[in-house]
Amino acid sequence: MPKDNDIAIETDDLTRAFKKVVAVDRLSLAIQRGEIFGLVGPDGAGKTTTIRLLCAIMNPTSGSAKVAGFDTVKEAEDIKRRIGYMAQRFNLYGDLSVIENLTFFADIFAVGGDVRNERIDQLLAFARLTEFKDRRAAQLSGGMQKKLALACTLIHEPEILFLDEPTTGVDPVSRREFWDILSDLHLRGVTLFVSTPYMDEAERCSRVGLMFEGEMIVCDKPQNVKDLIGGELIELRPDDLRRAGKIVADLDGVLEIQTYGDLLHVFVDSAQERITELEKLLAREGIGVSGLRQTRPRMEEAFISLIRKRISEGRTSNPVASRKR
Amino acid sequence: MRNEHSVVAEGLTKKFGDFTAVDHISFRIRTGEIFGFLGPNGSGKTTTIRILLGLLRPTEGGGIVLGYDVVKQSEEIRKRIGYMSQQFSLYNDLTVVENLNFYGGTYGVTGKRLRERKDYILEMANLKGREREMTKNLSGGWKQRLALGTAIIHEPEMLFLDEPTAGVDPISRRAFWDLLYELSDGGTTIFVTTHYMDEAEHCQSLAFIHLGRIVARGTPQEIKETIMKGQVMEIDSTDPDLALSALRESSLFDEVALYGALIHVVGRDLEAHRGTMERLLQDREIGIRSIDIIAPSLEDVFISSIKEEDRKIREENGRQ
Numbered sequence A: 001m002p003k004d005n006d007i008a009i010e011t012d013d014l015t016r017a018f019k020k021v022v023a024v025d026r027l028s029l030a031i032q033r034g035e036i037f038g039l040v041g042p043d044g045a046g047k048t049t050t051i052r053l054l055c056a057i058m059n060p061t062s063g064s065a066k067v068a069g070f071d072t073v074k075e076a077e078d079i080k081r082r083i084g085y086m087a088q089r090f091n092l093y094g095d096l097s098v099i100e101n102l103t104f105f106a107d108i109f110a111v112g113g114d115v116r117n118e119r120i121d122q123l124l125a126f127a128r129l130t131e132f133k134d135r136r137a138a139q140l141s142g143g144m145q146k147k148l149a150l151a152c153t154l155i156h157e158p159e160i161l162f163l164d165e166p167t168t169g170v171d172p173v174s175r176r177e178f179w180d181i182l183s184d185l186h187l188r189g190v191t192l193f194v195s196t197p198y199m200d201e202a203e204r205c206s207r208v209g210l211m212f213e214g215e216m217i218v219c220d221k222p223q224n225v226k227d228l229i230g231g232e233l234i235e236l237r238p239d240d241l242r243r244a245g246k247i248v249a250d251l252d253g254v255l256e257i258q259t260y261g262d263l264l265h266v267f268v269d270s271a272q273e274r275i276t277e278l279e280k281l282l283a284r285e286g287i288g289v290s291g292l293r294q295t296r297p298r299m300e301e302a303f304i305s306l307i308r309k310r311i312s313e314g315r316t317s318n319p320v321a322s323r324k325r
Numbered sequence B: 001m002r003n004e005h006s007v008v009a010e011g012l013t014k015k016f017g018d019f020t021a022v023d024h025i026s027f028r029i030r031t032g033e034i035f036g037f038l039g040p041n042g043s044g045k046t047t048t049i050r051i052l053l054g055l056l057r058p059t060e061g062g063g064i065v066l067g068y069d070v071v072k073q074s075e076e077i078r079k080r081i082g083y084m085s086q087q088f089s090l091y092n093d094l095t096v097v098e099n100l101n102f103y104g105g106t107y108g109v110t111g112k113r114l115r116e117r118k119d120y121i122l123e124m125a126n127l128k129g130r131e132r133e134m135t136k137n138l139s140g141g142w143k144q145r146l147a148l149g150t151a152i153i154h155e156p157e158m159l160f161l162d163e164p165t166a167g168v169d170p171i172s173r174r175a176f177w178d179l180l181y182e183l184s185d186g187g188t189t190i191f192v193t194t195h196y197m198d199e200a201e202h203c204q205s206l207a208f209i210h211l212g213r214i215v216a217r218g219t220p221q222e223i224k225e226t227i228m229k230g231q232v233m234e235i236d237s238t239d240p241d242l243a244l245s246a247l248r249e250s251s252l253f254d255e256v257a258l259y260g261a262l263i264h265v266v267g268r269d270l271e272a273h274r275g276t277m278e279r280l281l282q283d284r285e286i287g288i289r290s291i292d293i294i295a296p297s298l299e300d301v302f303i304s305s306i307k308e309e310d311r312k313i314r315e316e317n318g319r320q
Helices: A047-054 A076-082 A098-108 A113-126 A142-153 A172-187 A222-227 A241-249 A271-284 A299-312 B045-052 B074-080 B096-106 B111-124 B140-151 B170-185 B220-226 B240-249 B270-283 B298-319
Strands: A007-017 A022-032 A036-040 A062-067 A083-086 A160-164 A191-195 A207-212 A215-220 A232-238 A254-260 A263-268 A289-295 B005-016 B019-030 B034-038 B060-065 B081-084 B158-162 B189-193 B205-210 B213-218 B231-237 B255-259 B262-267 B288-294
Touching (some): A083 A142, A142 A172, A215 A222, A222 A299, A232 A271, A241 A263, B005 B189, B034 B045, B045 B158, B205 B220, B205 B298, B240 B255
Parallel strands (some): A036 A207
Antiparallel strands (some): A007 A062, B005 B060, B205 B213
């Protein structure tokens, strides 16, 4: 029996080491039932390993985790019945039709009898795939394949759903549709644990965990994570980005500078005060500027700022460097 | 003598049986620019690239790439371009430097020039010190930069990149775009497809393709100013999920969507609806932090133009 009904996922110093690297390093976390929890971090931060540990597919080196009240090592079977797991490369059967794929997963999870057809119909409608039900999975677009994969992981009505980068490579229209479906699940009370490289998706979660080199370095509501940057944000498009970046760095009140393509993001103590100084300075240096404005920092800027701070604190020279044991 | 345009496509069409993957598209890409090719999954982006590289023969129409005909002179084209596909074509069991040697060999880059190119690429891609590492052990961002490196070993005049940043984290994504800017500054023409609309903002020119047809074309600014029908109201509220369903249920607006935690409402004459929106949210006890008409983002425009096109097609089908 589940011991605590409010907590869906709980980990205590959860650790997984491989030969050369500690992929997950003493992770302690509690996720309430009904949350949408977003897991973000650079490549190789340990996101996929975390999900696999929680899905009871892999055993930890030390520490422990409970999912739906069950221990991931001793009670793995109880967990598997209660969760859905959509891996990064979820295997659909390309030669089978949409409906055959769903039937196949219904068999695996022993969903039979009258319930089965009823549930398949519901899932088809839910994933907006009813009109494509006889199409072979291989002939669906990328976005539709992701929706079918999601429908397959929902066949046994899991309480907790783990999704590992479910929208990677999906176009903006389909990505939005996919998140509309996740919102529906959320409103029905399903707990969602999602890893994503898209920062706008992270912003839709009830809480976000930022992983770096196996450690959870921040775990909070999106707004609180954004508040960690400190300062206000001025955005501009200078005609000489590199020179502008160097010049602006010396200005009083500048806390941090980020570039993206031809765009310069300047974090300052007070935008109102600094925006005119900044404009004058660049004009004096003969740098043309367009699109100068104060704007709200997003999760994207927070992510970069927090990872950078971590790097400058100096345990590694690069965000994607592998870490040795 | 360089051509004014690196790509000239005229009425390019590709049919696979009954299915028209690319449907009479025409466009030009100026030499040296970063050209973004955007569209939903299955809209014809990769097919177009394959035609331009001379890998697929068009059913109708034709194209000139770097002055050479895509049907008759594809060999000449392939010598002068670099291509990075969705599945990076790296050899996982080779080291970083062996991959560069291999691609150098393929393109006939040898001796001193190969050494110089390798040096430049390792430096540029921040791969110095990892020359002897096995490619399979590199994480996503490194692999991606190595794949770019192998695509430019022969100093191509033009680069084709098919979703180079899919699944890549924000820091690596930015580092990658810094590299593209550097190459573009050096005169390389860049053709890139992406699903990240913020990346599209950094292209000098764009085309939206949907169901094999080009539905919008221009600079990001031109597209934002001309294509979008209607305005965008941005709402910062205390409960975005609930606000979203309240505004959608009203059926008053063309589109209601979440951007992170912010809501974008798309419709006409939105200023007149401001009071209605406020009331809809207040009725559900949702707090409003701000509510403003904003300039549409490329994502707003992209989604709006795709939906508009779908609506037209449904109407056409309805008439038949």
